[in-house]
Amino acid sequence: MYIYDSTKKVKLQFIPLEEAKASLYVCGPTVYDDAHLGHAKSALVFDLLTRVLRANGYEVTYARNITDIDDKIIAKAIIEKKTIHEITDFYTDSFHNEMAKLGVKRPDIEPKATENLEAMYDLIQKLLDKGHAYETKEGDVYFDTASDKHYLTLSSRVQEDEDRQERVTSSQLKKHQADFALWKSVKDDTITYQSPFGAGRPGWHLECSAMIEKHLAKPNAKFAVDIHGGGADLLFPHHENEAAQTRCATNHSLAAYWMHNGFVNIDGRKMSKSLNNSFFLKDALKEYDGEVLRYYLLSTHYRSNFNFNEEDLQTAKKRLDKIYRLKKRLFSLATYEERTEFQDALLKALSDDLNISLALALIDAMLSKTNEILDSAGKHKQLKKETMANLGFIESILGFGVKNPYDYFQFGVDEKTKAELERLIILRKQAKKDKNFDLSDKLRDEILSYDVQIMDTPQGTFWEKV
RNA sequence: GGUGCCAUCGCCAAGUGGUAAGGCCGCAGCCUGCAAAGCUGCUAUCCCCAGUUCAAAUCUGGGUGGCACCUCCA
Numbered sequence: 199m200y201i202y203d204s205t206k207k208v209k210l211q212f213i214p215l216e217e218a219k220a221s222l223y224v225c226g227p228t229v230y231d232d233a234h235l236g237h238a239k240s241a242l243v244f245d246l247l248t249r250v251l252r253a254n255g256y257e258v259t260y261a262r263n264i265t266d267i268d269d270k271i272i273a274k275a276i277i278e279k280k281t282i283h284e285i286t287d288f289y290t291d292s293f294h295n296e297m298a299k300l301g302v303k304r305p306d307i308e309p310k311a312t313e314n315l316e317a318m319y320d321l322i323q324k325l326l327d328k329g330h331a332y333e334t335k336e337g338d339v340y341f342d343t344a345s346d347k348h349y350l351t352l353s354s355r356v357q358e359d360e361d362r363q364e365r366v367t368s369s370q371l372k373k374h375q376a377d378f379a380l381w382k383s384v385k386d387d388t389i390t391y392q393s394p395f396g397a398g399r400p401g402w403h404l405e406c407s408a409m410i411e412k413h414l415a416k417p418n419a420k421f422a423v424d425i426h427g428g429g430a431d432l433l434f435p436h437h438e439n440e441a442a443q444t445r446c447a448t449n450h451s452l453a454a455y456w457m458h459n460g461f462v463n464i465d466g467r468k469m470s471k472s473l474n475n476s477f478f479l480k481d482a483l484k485e486y487d488g489e490v491l492r493y494y495l496l497s498t499h500y501r502s503n504f505n506f507n508e509e510d511l512q513t514a515k516k517r518l519d520k521i522y523r524l525k526k527r528l529f530s531l532a533t534y535e536e537r538t539e540f541q542d543a544l545l546k547a548l549s550d551d552l553n554i555s556l557a558l559a560l561i562d563a564m565l566s567k568t569n570e571i572l573d574s575a576g577k578h579k580q581l582k583k584e585t586m587a588n589l590g591f592i593e594s595i596l597g598f599g600v601k602n603p604y605d606y607f608q609f610g611v612d613e614k615t616k617a618e619l620e621r622l623i624i625l626r627k628q629a630k631k632d633k634n635f636d637l638s639d640k641l642r643d644e645i646l647s648y649d650v651q652i653m654d655t656p657q658g659t660f661w662e663k664v
Numbered sequence: 665g666g667u668g669c670c671a672u673c674g675c676c677a678a679g680u681g682g683u684a685a686g687g688c689c690g691c692a693g694c695c696u697g698c699a700a701a702g703c704u705g706c707u708a709u710c711c712c713c714a715g716u717u718c719a720a721a722u723c724u725g726g727g728u729g730g731c732a733c734c735u736c737c738a
Contacts, residue, residue: 207668225738233738240738270736355667355734402736429738430669436737459738460669461731468732497687498677503670503731510676513688520687523701555678559686569702573695635697642699653700662701 199254199549201425202501204433204458205352209551214424215454220256221414222248223453225406225428225436226308228265229289230274233296234476235462235495235506236429236469242492243459243500243552244427245302249595250548261307261413263406264290267399272389282389286312296479299488300495301597309409311400317408318400319393321447322380330446334371337383337396341443343376352441352456353434378439380404403439410440411448419450426453430501433458460503462495469506477506486511487609493518493598500552517558518598519607519662520565525589526603526660527572534586540564541591548595557596564588607662615648623652623659 199212214220224244227237241262248260266286275285294304311318322339325331330345343349350356379401384390390397415422422444428437437456444452461468462477469476482491494514498504540560547556568585571578593600608616626641645652650661 227738228736236738238738243738268736353667353733431733431737434667434733435735461738463731468737501669502677505676507676510688513676517687520702527702553678555686559678562686566703570704573703630697633697639698651700653702654696655701660701 199251199256200551201455201457202551203455204430204501205354205456210455212424212455214256215416215419215421218256220251220258220425221423222251222258222260222425222427223406223410223414223423224260224262224305224426225432226262226264227289227293228268228270229286229293230268230271231289232478232480233293234469234478235464235482237293238296238300238479238491239462239495239500239504240427240429240459241297241302242300242495244457246496246500246548246552246554246596247425247427247457248303249597250545250552253545253595254549259307259414260305261309261409262305263409264293264308264310265405266290267311267391267405268402269399276388292480296483296488299483300479300492301489301600302492307413309413311405311409314405314409314412315391315393315400317412318404319395321404321408321411321443322393322395324447325380325443328446331380332373333395336371337385337398338371338379339381339395339401340372340377341380341401341439341446342373343378343442344374346442346446348445349376349442350438353438355434355438378403378435380443403436403443406436407440407443407447407452410452411444415448415450421451421454422448423453425455425457427457427459430458430460457500459500462504462506464506485610486515487601487606489598489601489606490515490518496554496596497558499554517562521561521589521592521599522601522603522606524565524568524585525599526607527569528582528585528589529603531582531586533590534583535590536584536587538584538588538591540584540588544591545595561592561598604660607660609663611648611650611663619645619648619650619661623661627659 200209201212202209212220222244224240227233244260244262248258251258264286266282271282271285274280275282278285297304322331325341326333326339329342331339331341333339381393381395381398381400381404383396383398385397391399410422410426426437426440433456441452444450463469464477479491490511494511495504497514497517544557544560547553547560550556568581571581589599592598611619622641622645626638626645629635629638629641642652645661649664651664652659652661
């Protein structure tokens with residue numbers, strides 16, 4: 199297994215802290231709004247990573263947090279006249295539902311900020327005790343970046359540059375401009391938490407460090423977790439600050455490997471709140487099967503920036519369709535397990551820093567070869583068995599082809615339309631039997647008008663949603 | 665302004681020193697009543713310039729063009 203470490207900028211062989219085990223922590227969503235395609239991309243990438251690690255025999259512990267303490271959540275609650283929990287519960291549920299549609303498995307641990315406040319207090323206290331943090335007279339607690347000689351090494355930045363660019367809005371009470379808040383004192387009547395440091399809210403970067411310490415860190419290990427992941431924009435300042443907190447508060451570093459996924463862009467530009475060009479997952483899921491989105495978003499290497507557009511999405515669907523057509527071709531057969539060369543090659547490709555393009559090329563080659571042989575005369579008993587095993591392997595490691603193929607090809611078609619299509623197909627069958635091809639073609643045109651295509655096979659005539 | 669990433673066929677996209685994977689589209693053919701699906705075949709010398717090397721898309725230097733981070737962001 200090889201992984202590209204985005205802080206060292208080099209591909210490395212994965213050597214776990216503990217034999218045959220792997221711990222993974224990924225920064226999850228702040229639940230104050232609907233998930234967009236970028237959230238989907240990140241979740242999919244690390245879902246794939248856990249599957250590949252497991253296929254390589256690692257016992258994986260995968261944690262992804264839910265950030266449910268945040269100023270934006272509070273702002274939304276006030277605007278919508280709801281409680282914090284109504285907001286966070288709603289968006290946590292929708293996040294889970296949408297991820298399920300994408301075939302993203304739930305992490306083993308999904309810690310919430312609200313349920314880990316004690317761990318955050320502990321961390322702040324340790325940093326204060328060790329002289330890496332200080333309180334201001336306003337009651338805020340800041341991390342003292344000057345006290346950490348390794349600060350900025352993770353993201354390879356230069357302190358002077360950061361200073362020059364510091365915005366004027368930051369607190370005048372900080373010792374150093376780069377210092378960041380561990381605890382933000384809040385004196386108005388908005389929602390606050392009572393800590394040993396007074397009423398307020400934890401700083402942005404604190405929760406991940408605290409939750410990793412509580413849920414994943416092993417005593418006496420050199421690193422708290424094997425792999426820490428997240429979106430490319432989190433490297434600085436979020437991960438830099440997380441790493442500083444953990445390094446200074448404990449006797450270990452945060453992560454042995456850092457992985458950052460590239461961004462999903464729309465029309466060549468970053469999707470962001472400020473540009474108002476976010477593409478929400480819930481909207482995409484109305485138009486496309488979740489598995490199509492899964493295939494599409496995973497079809498480009500995870501570190502590349504991804505330019506979302508519907509044409510490429512259609513292309514991805516066509517590619518996924520081919521898996522399902524072969525599955526349909528062998529639909530009556532029982533599942534079968536057998537290790538094949540194809541599976542070894544597929545796993546090898548994915549184990550090389552998730553080389554998805556190579557993996558997909560291997561799948562396409564397997565599909566073509568199998569179809570070619572099935573097209574030829576013969577029963578092909580062994581080939582069919584192996585193919586069932588291969589399709590099963592693709593399902594488990596990539597999450598492609600997990601549905602009933604007939605259901606897959608009928609995505610978004612209502613029952614009434616289905617019944618009408620069946621009726622037309624029966625009429626067309628009779629017309630063909632009567633050699634009345636004018637009528638048969640007329641019926642086909644009518645069928646096609648429902649935005650489906652039909653295909654005559656030895657097993658009968660089937661339709662597929664376009 | 666600082667830092668970093670990227671530039672491969674019409675489109676998407678692997679490959680990072682040994683002579684260009686794959687998919688979509690297109691063209692030709694097999695199959696089909698005709699289609700669709702499936703199959704077969706065909707389709708690039710890797711942004712530009714200079715250099716290193718027996719050998720470069722792959723390394724070095726210089727251009728040009730795109731993007732990102734430095735502020736909440738996956």
